[in-house]
Amino acid sequence: MTFSWTRHRFSGGALALDVANSVVLRADPERRVDRFADPATLDAFPAGAARHGAEHGLFGALEPVRKDAREDFLALREAIDRHFRAEILGAGKPALLADLLDAISATLRHSGERPQALDTATARSALLLLSRPEPERLKICPNCHWLFLDRSRNRSRAWCDMAVCGNRVKASRHYRRTREEPRP
Template sequence: MTFSWTPHRFSGGALALDVANSIVLRADPERRIDRFADASVMDAFPGGANRHGAERALFGPLEPVTNDARLGLIDLREAIDRHFRAEILGAGKPALLADLLEAIAAVLRRSGERPQALDTATARSALLLLARPEPDRLKICPNCNWLFLDRSRNRSRAWCDMAVCGNRVKASRHYRRNREDPRP
């Protein structure tokens, strides 16, 4: 099966969140899909982020990570997910913040002269998220469980992507309502 990085895959609103969202169905071990488990898919991620990512202008054209930096990117991805997910749920812990800062520091130390590399840009994006003035804008999609930034004026965005998750929830609600209340 071929896979492509479509606009929906970059609905997190920040590169760090899009990288964290590269695991589909994270909470379901039986159906969980790690998109970065395939090196060619990981290498294609920067191209998708260059086309569809919310921070593409901020970081410039992204480049794939080197082979020796792949594990560092995975460690950073997991630290981003653990820290920000806990913050959203009100269970943030200093140890999770320390883990995230250590993963960021490790990536930045290794990055050398590759500021456009995916791991370096992801670390910088995570730092920007940590410094954000409005932490309540960070949310978890109730449909797919992805992390996203709510940039709506009134902070009312409910899903990571209305065209995908919003429609699925609304269609499911419609189906249940019509099944329970069949009209002539």
């Protein structure tokens, strides 16, 4: 099966969140899919981020993660997800923040002099998210459970992507409603 990094895959609103969202159905061990398990898909991610990511103007064209840095990069991805997911759910802990800062530090220390590398840019994006003055803009999509940044003026965005998750939820509601209504 071929996979491509489409616009929907970058609906997190920040590079760090898009990287965290590379694990699909994270909470379901039987259906969980790690998009970065395939090295070719991981190597293609920077081009997709440059094309579709919300922070492409901030980081520009990105280089793939070096093979010897992938373990640190994946540890960073998991620390980003754990910390921000817990913060959104109101269960943030200093230990999760410390783990995230350690992962950022390790990534930056081992990425060398590659400021345009995906791992370096992801660490910088996570630091930017940590410094956001409005943490309530970080949300979890009720459909796919991806993390996303609500950039709407009134903070009313409900789904990571209205065209995908929003439509699925609305179609499901409509289906249930029409099945429950008695026919004349």
